[in-house]
Every structure is written in C-alpha cells, then in structure tokens.
Amino acid sequence: MDVLSRPLIDRTLPLLAEGYAWLPNRMRDSTGPVVRTRLLGRPALALRGPEAVRFFYDERNVRRHRAIPEPVLATLFGHEAVHTLDGDAHRARKALFLPLLTPDRVAGTVERVTEAWDEAVPEWSRRGSVVLFDEASTVLTLGAHRWAGIPLDDSDAGAVARDMIAMVDGFATAGPRHLRARRARARQEDRLARLVRDVRSGEGAAPADSMLDLVCRHRDADGEPFDEKKAAVELLNVVRPTAAVAWFVAFTAHALHRWPQHRAPLAAGDPAFTTAFAHEVRRFYPFAPFLGGLAARDLMWRGEWIPAGGLVVLDVYGQNHDESLWGDPYAFRPQRFLERPAQRDELIPQGGGDPATGHRCPGEGVTLGVLEALAVRLARLEYTVPEQNLTIPLNRVPTRPHSGVLLTGVRPPAGRSEARVGRGAEAVR
Numbered sequence: 001m002d003v004l005s006r007p008l009i010d011r012t013l014p015l016l017a018e019g020y021a022w023l024p025n026r027m028r029d030s031t032g033p034v035v036r037t038r039l040l041g042r043p044a045l046a047l048r049g050p051e052a053v054r055f056f057y058d059e060r061n062v063r064r065h066r067a068i069p070e071p072v073l074a075t076l077f078g079h080e081a082v083h084t085l086d087g088d089a090h091r092a093r094k095a096l097f098l099p100l101l102t103p104d105r106v107a108g109t110v111e112r113v114t115e116a117w118d119e120a121v122p123e124w125s126r127r128g129s130v131v132l133f134d135e136a137s138t139v140l141t142l143g144a145h146r147w148a149g150i151p152l153d154d155s156d157a158g159a160v161a162r163d164m165i166a167m168v169d170g171f172a173t174a175g176p177r178h179l180r181a182r183r184a185r186a187r188q189e190d191r192l193a194r195l196v197r198d199v200r201s202g203e204g205a206a207p208a209d210s211m212l213d214l215v216c217r218h219r220d221a222d223g224e225p226f227d228e229k230k231a232a233v234e235l236l237n238v239v240r241p242t243a244a245v246a247w248f249v250a251f252t253a254h255a256l257h258r259w260p261q262h263r264a265p266l267a268a269g270d271p272a273f274t275t276a277f278a279h280e281v282r283r284f285y286p287f288a289p290f291l292g293g294l295a296a297r298d299l300m301w302r303g304e305w306i307p308a309g310g311l312v313v314l315d316v317y318g319q320n321h322d323e324s325l326w327g328d329p330y331a332f333r334p335q336r337f338l339e340r341p342a343q344r345d346e347l348i349p350q351g352g353g354d355p356a357t358g359h360r361c362p363g364e365g366v367t368l369g370v371l372e373a374l375a376v377r378l379a380r381l382e383y384t385v386p387e388q389n390l391t392i393p394l395n396r397v398p399t400r401p402h403s404g405v406l407l408t409g410v411r412p413p414a415g416r417s418e419a420r421v422g423r424g425a426e427a428v429r
Helices: 012-029 050-056 070-077 087-094 103-126 132-148 154-169 176-201 211-217 228-243 245-258 260-267 271-284 364-380
Strands: 034-039 042-047 129-131 291-295 299-301 304-306 311-314 382-384 406-411
Touching: 012 034, 012 042, 034 304, 042 050, 042 299, 042 304, 050 311, 070 154, 070 176, 070 228, 103 132, 103 364, 103 406, 129 132, 132 154, 132 211, 132 228, 132 245, 132 364, 154 176, 154 228, 176 211, 176 228, 211 228, 228 245, 228 364, 245 260, 245 271, 245 364, 260 271, 260 364, 271 364
Parallel strands: 042 311
Antiparallel strands: 034 042, 129 406, 291 311, 299 304, 382 406
16 A cells, blocks of 8 residues: 555544643654654644654645634644744845744843843742742743833732743643643733834833834735734733743742752853753653644655644654654753753754744744853752652643742842843754
C-alpha cells in the first residue's frame, strides 16, 4: 500500500487526553523523527529536529493562514492577529513588533517588570502566604502595561492579570477553562479598543514611541490603519505573552526547590549562569506542546508525503527533550548551556526560525530577559516552601505546578541592592 492510500486514524481525542506526552509517545513508536496521523479531520505530518524546524518555518512549505483553529484565535491569539498571516502581510504586521527585539526595548520591559516586583515584595512579606504564580502574573501584567504605555491602576492589575492568564490557560481545552478564556479576551479587547479610540480622538494620550503609540499609528500592508478591534488584538499580543512568563517564574521556583544547589550561583547574579539557567527552565519544563501550520503545496519530508492543505506539526516539547540533541534531556542541568550556547533551531520553547522575519515569537528576548531578572530576585528572596502539591501534570495544557507554588514567610533580601539583569535580546542565536 503506498503512502497516498494508507488509512490514517484521527488522533484528536488521544491528544486531548495525553497532552504533552501525545506526540513524543508516537515519535518513540515510529522508525524516525516523523509521524503520519490525522488531526481535526486533516491528514497530518508531525516532525522534529533542527532540519525539521527550518523546513517548517520556510513559507514555501508551511503557511499559517487558516491554520490556527478558531478556538485558539478566540482565546490565545485573537482573530486576524499577526500569527494568522503569511508573506508580505505578515512582514508588514511583524514590523510593528520588531522594536521588541532591540536591547533597549528588552531592557525597558525588564526594568518596568522588576520595579513592579520590588514594589510587591514588601506586601508579600506582610501576608502569611502567597501563591507565586498568581502574584507573578500580577507583577508581570502591571510591568508590561507600564512599559507599553497602557494605563492600568494598581488596584485593577489583579483582575486584568487573571484575564491575561485565563486567555493562555483555556486555549487548548474545552469546558469552563475555555469559556473563561473567551470571556476574558472579550473583556480585554473591549477595554483596549476603547483606549485606542480615546487616543485617536484626543481624549486619551499615548506616550511617544510606546507600543500603544505605535499600534495606534501603524499602517498594515494595505496602507490602512488598524481598526480599533485589530489594534486591541495586537496590544494584547504584547502584554499577554509577558503575563504568561508567570508560568516560567513558577517553574523557576519549582526548580530551585527541587535542585537547591542552583540557588547560590543564581543569586550571585553571574550573567552567563543566569542565562543558562533561564534557557534550561524553558527547555526542561513544558509550555507549548507543538506548533502547527498548513502545507503550502504537496510536500515530501524524509520520504513521507503530505498533501497541500494538510497539517504540518512541529513537536516542540519532544524536541526540547530529544536525547539526540540534549544527551540527558530529563535532567535539569543549566550547565549544558555553559558548555555549548543555545542554538536557534535546537532550543525552541517559543518556536524556531528567525524572529525578525519568520513566525518565531518576537517577544522571546523579552521573555528571556524578564525571566533572568526575576529568577535572580527569586533566588535572593527569603521564603519557605511548605508541604503542598507541586506535581506538574503532563495531560494538562498548559500545565504548571498544581499548587501554583505556595510560599510562606516571604522576606526581601537583607542588605542587597537588586542588579538589573537581563540579556534577553541576545537570546538564542
């Protein structure tokens, strides 16, 4: 039987049940780094490895237009977002986000977030306990808004942060989490659309060259400015991913609890170790399970065929835990990135390819810079981790420590001025 006539069983339900383990399990059962299957009724080719990353991010092979399911657009990315575009339209829209790649912009985001963290810690100290995931999401949301020039009262930051987290938490599931995500997106798009309308009418103000200002003035590939809804979508695509660094902050606390030998070198603030630690957190812990696109034409990969319009799936979690790339992938070992710098198409927690021209997240440098700075602060913080459920279920996407990492007895570091760490713009090269 040839590849065109092989029966393909739809594996959507097992995917929903197995989560992060679904594709790596099938890769282990295959004869190579390729799996042919069917998802959402479409034939699908799943692949992994640096060569596969370059294949996947070549627009001659794989397109994003119409590839992202509506439930993901309605929660995580937003309809008509940059993630849905290809070619000239994608490049014109991506130009809006290119400032996120510059060292000055990364440093500015890190500064705003660390200011919000430093303001929050004394309040944590006055409470008996805090859930780090929740507190970090509020800090990150407040810092991202300040950096982007979007007004947000401190008293409203917690509610807005909960909406930001809900959008991420509910994109890959059905039921109550998904409904919360849809409602959260609707609320935040309405809030930011009103803000854009006020700025354009002169009733509000946007700091010069802030992301709010850039979005309000941006013209797309057709030469037209954004309508208010689209402007709100893209503003959310700046602040929402920053809030999502809360997952990595919780994972950092989990790692420091399980492997406390890393606390002292991290607290010392050595830039090389800090970057290596942040890379290892993003590699080791689960965040994105995989990425998908549609075949732009009939494709062959390693002797396997996928028809035009079929799904091409890049195994993100599996690649970040591939023994052929990492040697001991299930060991948490930051030193691996001191021995050998992170390679662009090997370490892909936020996708692969060139962030300036392709679909790799342009905010990856911001994520890395913010994570570096907060990891150092967390390592210097005094606290106790009481008995709690710190398990990280792989069948939940996106997952996180079950308890959110409960901390008690939080105290600011004694007699230490916090360094401004964060080399995120120099991220994966």
